[in-house]
Amino acid sequence: MNILKIDHLGIAVNSIDERKNFWTDVLGLSFAGAETVQEQKVTTAFFPVGGSEVELLESTSPDGPVAKYIEKRGEGIQHVAFRVENIDAALEELKAKGIQLIDQKPRIGAGGAKIAFLHPKATGGILVELCQRDS
Ligand code: ZN
16 A cells, blocks of 8 residues: 555544644644534544644544543544555555454545544554545
């Protein structure tokens, strides 16, 4: 597969409002907006860094994946996302290599990207996301 770059780091927070200032006022990043993806019960706030992004993730519901993550492990880096040229081909390649996937097929994430998660059991404990963007 062809990984182009780190697309973003997903950071689980209890409150985007409370955590935002560190990334903007302290580190000097710009806040590029937020988007709620209801299907994943998450609101994502974007902070571009070079050609990549920091994404703060706040759960919209106590039973969402981000809320469950914080419950188990506290706030912090929840996943790392790699941008790939062709996500369908990447998933086929991973399946052929026997890698356990959370998403067998891509779904639509924030910003209309095609995304899919690998299972942390297959990656040494890290939640890895693949994403493909048209732009
Ligand atoms: Zn992500």
